[in-house]
Amino acid sequence: MPSTTTTARLLRLLSLLQTGREWPGSVLAERLAIAPRTVRRDVDRLREMGYNIQATMGPIGGYRLDAGSELPPLLFDDDQVVALAIALQATTGTGAGINEAALRALTTLRQVMPSRLRHRLNALDFTAIPRRPGDATLVAVSPEVLIALSSAVRARHVIRFDYGDHLRRVEPHHVVSAESRWYLVGWDLEHGDWRTFRADRIALRTPTGPRFTPRDLPAPDVAAFVTGRFKGSEQGDQWPCVGKVILHRPARDVLAFAGDGIVEDLGPDRCSIEVGSWSWIALAAALSRFDTDIEVLFPAELTRAFGTLAARNAATATRSNRQTPGSHAGA
Structure with a gap:
């Protein structure tokens, strides 16, 4: 068994090799305050422990730690x-x-x-x-x-x-x-x-x-x-607003964008979807993204939300037309 001093030196040598770069033998000897021959002996000891240390030939020579066939003892800092x-x-x-x-x-x-x-x-x-798919970038x-x-x-x-x-x-x-x-x-x-x-x-x-x-x-x-x-719910993992509609699109076109909604195939060009959101307006807006005719099955709150959303969108379009350059009569 290596002495405590030798063990400490081996750990220091391994720590340097784990940086991923190639180390000239002379630089390792200087860093560890040992002779180049001792560096070679310590490299051999690490190889016996399972570390795949490659040596390069040349005037200065060098050592590099590569992946091996077995998992050797690992060294981590705090x-x-x-x-x-x-x-x-x-x-x-x-x-x-x-x-x-x-x-x-x-x-x-x-x-x-x-x-x-x-x-x-x-x-x-x-x-x-x-x-979940689409989660924000890690912070x-x-x-x-x-x-x-x-x-x-x-x-x-x-x-x-x-x-x-x-x-x-x-x-x-x-x-x-x-x-x-x-x-x-x-x-x-x-x-x-x-x-x-x-x-x-x-x-x-x-x-x-x-x-x-x-x-x-x-x-x-x-x-x-x-x-x-x-989800905006005070009652645990459930949406506070849940509704069901018929979409005039085939189920295969809806499934990929349904999230946690439940889609039912109603024929070649129709399907139903039951899905939730944090508010009725948000649910109406989310369903509108399917760009098709929609029939509300339930509840009445969702029907009213579509009406409110339509009125808001109409008002937005009116204001935007008034403010867009060249939209005035005679312009």
Whole structure:
């Protein structure tokens, strides 16, 4: 077995090789303060451990770490360990079917990491909601912010933070990864209501406030609550406005754009769709995008919404015609 000093040197050598560049042997020797012959011996030791290190010949020579046929021991710095743990916990939101393997990998990671990192990761807890097609671009959040929010959730401490131009006092309930962003779900003490806050917009203040007794979410779980809020619903993961119409288009043309709607084939040129939205006007506008004749089956609120939308569109067209250069008589 290599001595402790040799082991430390091997780890330093491996850390340099993992940067992905090719290192001249003389540069490695200088970086590690060892002789070039010792560099060659240490490279051989790493090869015996399973690392595929390629050597290039020439006046200066060089070493490069390539992919091998077996998985060798890996070396991560502190930030990489935290990033890896967050990624493993977030696998439930990928839909890749690797939840069990990710959980085992996370357990293994926790068992071998030093106590300083284990303490940080134990404070990190969140729910990942699967991404949907068309979700926004991923927004980066500092791992330290996520850890601080998770710690407050676990400790049940009121937190204060700047959010835009406002100071918020919140009882934190859960950290959530959803629709390509990170959110804090909590009870807003000033507004007396449940709110979701984008974590990338939170600027935490210290110290934290007093402990609190957690409240019950108005939904079966935090995933249903957040998904419902995105839909504009106070009742969990369901649309507040749901209607059914007949579209004068074949079902095959509608299915690709139906989202979570239910489409029924009614013949070669007709189909029905039952779908929801956050308001009746929004639902009428969404159905209008199919660019065809529409018959409302239910409810009456949707019929009235089409009338309101038609009146608004007519008024918009009238105003636009008046303001467009060259539209006046005799112009």
